[in-house]
Amino acid sequence: MRAWSPAGVLAERLAAQLLTGAPARDPVEVARRLLAIQGQDPRGARLAVRARSTGLTAHDVDHALTEERSLVITWLNRGTLHLLASEDYFWLHSLTAPTLRTASARRLSQEGVTPAAAERGVAAIERALADEGPLDRAQLRERIASVGVRTEGQALVHLLLAASLRGAIVRGPMRGAQHAYVLVRDWLGAPAPVDRERALIELARRYLSGHAPAEDRDLAKWAGLPLRDARAGLAAIASELRQRDDGLLELARHPPSASAAPELPPPRLLGAFDPLLLGWRSREALLDVHHQRIVTVNGIFRPFALVKGRARATWMLSAGKVALEPFAAITRSDERALRADAQDVVRYLHHTD
Numbered sequence: 001m002r003a004w005s006p007a008g009v010l011a012e013r014l015a016a017q018l019l020t021g022a023p024a025r026d027p028v029e030v031a032r033r034l035l036a037i038q039g040q041d042p043r044g045a046r047l048a049v050r051a052r053s054t055g056l057t058a059h060d061v062d063h064a065l066t067e068e069r070s071l072v073i074t075w076l077n078r079g080t081l082h083l084l085a086s087e088d089y090f091w092l093h094s095l096t097a098p099t100l101r102t103a104s105a106r107r108l109s110q111e112g113v114t115p116a117a118a119e120r121g122v123a124a125i126e127r128a129l130a131d132e133g134p135l136d137r138a139q140l141r142e143r144i145a146s147v148g149v150r151t152e153g154q155a156l157v158h159l160l161l162a163a164s165l166r167g168a169i170v171r172g173p174m175r176g177a178q179h180a181y182v183l184v185r186d187w188l189g190a191p192a193p194v195d196r197e198r199a200l201i202e203l204a205r206r207y208l209s210g211h212a213p214a215e216d217r218d219l220a221k222w223a224g225l226p227l228r229d230a231r232a233g234l235a236a237i238a239s240e241l242r243q244r245d246d247g248l249l250e251l252a253r254h255p256p257s258a259s260a261a262p263e264l265p266p267p268r269l270l271g272a273f274d275p276l277l278l279g280w281r282s283r284e285a286l287l288d289v290h291h292q293r294i295v296t297v298n299g300i301f302r303p304f305a306l307v308k309g310r311a312r313a314t315w316m317l318s319a320g321k322v323a324l325e326p327f328a329a330i331t332r333s334d335e336r337a338l339r340a341d342a343q344d345v346v347r348y349l350h351h352t353d
Contacts, residue, residue, distance in 0.1 A: 010286060013280070016211055016212050017033075017034065017211070019052060027070075031084050034052075034275050036088075037275055038274075047272075048271060051268055051270055056348070057350065070087075071086060072172055073171040073179065075161050076093060076096045078223075079161070090192065094194040095223070104162050104165055107154070118162055120147050124143050129181060129186070134172060134181065136179065140156070144159060169181045169183060197232075200233035203225075204236070205240065208250060214250075215248055217281055222278065240252055264309040265306060277294065286309075288310060288328075294311055303315050305338055307334050312330055313327060320346060
């Protein structure tokens with residue numbers, strides 16, 4: 001019988017996350033595997049693709065967003081922006097958006113936007129995008145303000161969120177360095193009816209594809225859904241699952257290995273809000289005692305260096321150079337590998353920074 005350990009579980013999750021094994025060949029392949037990539041930090045989302053692929057640049061992500069329309073960014077799981085394959089938008093939105101609407105209305109009220117004003121603001125967004133095509137945030141601010149709706153503070157963001165939760169808008173094309181909003185019906189077409197039970201099944205299957213081994217509470221937290229929904233999706237695919245001796249679940253389509261856990265990835269730089277930090281309830285195996293080095297008190301997830309499967313340094317990009325700040329021992333060979341990966345980060349981001 002195989003002995004499971006936290007280190008072994010982490011190694012398997014790294015493999016599920018495309019951080020070991022065959023890398024992806026295009027940005028959509030990464031998005032399909034991970035299902036939804038945290039997207040409020042534009043550079044971080046693009047670096048998540050870099051770490052899991054080969055032969056790409058950030059321009060390839062922008063091309064998928066702008067020309068191919070194969071990727072979009074919108075508010076989904078837990079009410080944060082996520083990058084996902086366009087083909088997954090309708091069913092994932094139908095699952096996650098309804099749980100966020102009450103909180104969205106409350107935040108608008110806190111920002112001084114009444115329900116009636118919110119209706120006018122969302123209508124102004126839809127009308128402007130229908131008449132003028134893709135518009136960035138600054139342009140939409142002007143259109144909303146022109147109908148007498150407050151946009152100061154966080155009001156604008158929450159009006160855009162409200163329009164997104166209604167299924168009206170997504171972030172589609174890049175316009176220079178700015179990300180433009182578009183109407184969903186113009187950019188992705190008319191939605192097909194979504195069966196909630198089938199969507200929960202797809203969620204459970206796809207989550208485990210990119211995050212196994214995991215448990216029902218991991219899925220619920222990642223998706224921002226009630227535990228009963230996570231359990232319903234997993235129960236519906238019970239015949240496809242293997243429950244391990246450690247209580248975690250994995251897809252049974254691959255035979256269990258009697259050997260050691262998958263190999264660890266080479267030293268690698270991961271961006272802000274990398275999916276590896278957000279896919280499960282606990283980050284203890286990854287961060288050890290260094291949680292506060294990576295996750296700040298105001299909820300920012302800093303870029304970090306992965307060495308032997310653990311976070312061992314933070315880093316920042318300034319004036320086209322990567323500055324590494326180790327907080328744990330790193331061997332000289334691992335440091336050389338990180339320096340080489342830093343050069344690849346600069347190469348990858350060259351088209352957008």
